[in-house]
Amino acid sequence: MERPRTSMAGQIVGRTLITVLAGMLLACLVHITVVLAIPKMATTTASVTLANANLPKFKFSDVSGMAAMSDALAGDRQFRLFACPFDLAAQPIAISSPVSDVFWTLAIFDNGSRNTYSLNDRLTASAGLELVLVNASQLARLREIGAQELEKRIVVELDFDQGFALFRVFEGGVGKEDALQSFVGSMQCNPFEPDPDTLAPEPGPADDNRV
């Protein structure tokens, strides 16, 4: 049997149409891939710089002078920045700072520049800041053992393990230099371990402390 013959023009139109459609489809895929890849490929972001800086653990380091930080579009030059990298896979992290006259904010970032939690000094105006960073399993564990210290702290549950805590401390303000130095010297970022004395409700000395 002889196959029905389509015209040459029809073939060309059909093939062009398929080519264009395939091209558009591929363009959509490329578009999505590029947009999704940019955050992972970016190498000059402040968070990548911090992640690569090998900052000491359990300590807030002054990072204001680092290249990516001094870019004034990226951050306010009237603030000093202090970062403490953490990895919750090892243990929960306790962050604390004293009551102070200086204006400060605290933000918790993941390693992809996502600001997941933030607060400012107003929240802790009457007492110092006491905050614990935990992941879901640590929170469950701490609740299970009845760590009463959690009640006195701001508990922040994160959905990632590695990131950094960032204090932004306002540098301006006349006559605030001493307050700033004392605040900066008292910021803490330590492994969090509940005090065994406050654990409930196992029988023993801890019971005496319960109300």
Added chain:
Amino acid sequence: MRLLGGLLAIATACLMGLGLGGWSAWKALEGDLFIARNQLGSWSAYTDLAAPQGNPYASAKAAQIGGLPMGLAEGFEFTATTDSDGAPLLAGCNYMLLGSVPQARLWTLDAVDEAGVSLLADGAPQSGINSRAIVHAPVEEAGRAGDGVDALVIAVGPDPAPGNWIQTQSSARLILTLRLYDTQVGSGVGVRDISLPRIVGGRAREGC
């Protein structure tokens, strides 16, 4: 012949896909498509860069800017690249910021170029000015600003001005950044409901 035609079609589709896909991604980020951005007179602000919450365009934009975006409890940032008439800001020209700044415990104003490098003149006292070290305008000036008694007058430019003055140098394009700290803007108060200073031309200078 047919094989050659097929290969040509595949190559065309691939080129088209790569070119169009890459170009459209770049264009979308450059033009802030699919990203929450508010424009208020000369000032603009991104509202979801800190926590993109599943918006891949906002994540990509945040990575492109490369900073450490402020969370809502920290503050809110506005940038201006044009004056109130829409003309680009230049560090070599004089401007006046007239109006008021939304309520915030603290605000800072800085002058930088497009790469984020300071455009403050050498020897300028600090990195821009802030609400804790500012001279409030007398009532007649406030009236001129047209925004009531809270009005601010801030001069920006190379020529000395009385009161609040941010001294700039160079002839580069100027970006003004206004950062509000501990403010309701962006959370309790909508960005569209606030008033920000107008940026008008100040004393004339050659080339401005």
